[in-house]
Amino acid sequence: MTLRELFQHIGENPNFILFYFLIIPIAAIIAGVLGKGEGHLSPWKYLYSALIYLVSVPGIFAVALNAYFFLFQRGDVMQTDVYLQILPIIVMVLTIFVIRRNVDLSLVPGFDKISGLWFMLFATMFLMWLLEKIHIVVFSYLPFQYLLGIFAILFALIYLGWRKFVR
Structure with missing residues (x-):
């Protein structure tokens, strides 16, 4: 399976990726409500760390994919895959913003x-x-x-x- 085939399969069956990118910000919001003012303490900071990594790895990959696609391949903006090129970046920024409201990011491992x-x-x-x-x-x-x-x-x-x- 090539990367193109994987992207095409995800585009045709977006349920898993939509669930993945929906559950992480919801978990960050729930953690912010339950651990209000305690984000720097032991169980919460590790949860925040896991959430940041869970959105950052696909987000960074999406940014690199976009940079490659638009800078090197000179791709058309109208051909952008919303699920793989836009959604991970938006969810990454949103999740980090939500987490930052409850804890100083320098305290997150x-x-x-x-x-x-x-x-x-x-x-x-x-x-x-x-x-x-x-x-x-x-x-x-x-x-x-x-x-x-x-x-x-x-x-x-x-x-x-x-x-x-x-x-």
């Missing part, structure tokens, strides 16, 4: 690692897009110190994101 992963992914996608847009001819006209500066800055951004992810 692993949130610094997932935010480091977001940062590293976006820096890498930007680097890939930049390398795809700037052809080798452009590099020959660019002064060497500027080229080194650009790569040093991008490498530093990726390195900082990676350190935050690993730490």
